[in-house]
Amino acid sequence: MEALIRQDLAARPDGVLETIAETRGVPLQQVLDCLGQEAAERAPGKLFERIWEDLTTWGDITFVVHTRDGVFECKGRVPPGTSGRGYFNIHGDSPIGGHLRIDRCRAIYFVDRPFFGKRSCSVQFVNEEGGVMFKIFVGRNEDRTLKEDQLVRFEALRAGCLEREQGLGSSA
Incomplete structure (x- = not known):
């Protein structure tokens, strides 16, 4: 199945990942795992609260819930939680x-890949069944470029989570 998914990704490198998952009858996580490290890096779910707290400092983002029945998008700040x-x-x-x-x-997952011809960066939260609970996308400027300050935060958070998981970062 991985070979077929990779073939689909090669045919449409900037296409909708959910379409591939649905076509192949697999959870979206299986498609994310086929993207390759340059496009998708995985952190454990136990880092949820740490990642969420960081996201509250990013400013306006796009929050997305994508199901078979539709796509719900909301723009705003990530609020704190307890x-x-x-x-x-x-x-x-x-x-x-x-x-x-x-x-x-x-x-x-920290996903950095083209989407319909433009670079797209998101943090995607995956559930126990391998489905994506929701996604938080780096915001865009009026000219549709990624917000540079959020892109820097995305890259730093990704690096920090991966270092922490590999035992290279601090415990803070």
């Missing part, structure tokens, strides 16, 4: 809000 009663409860005046079961977050 754990309680089995959920990670998102607080604040952002349009992004709700209650997440972060105990079901198996992995977090």
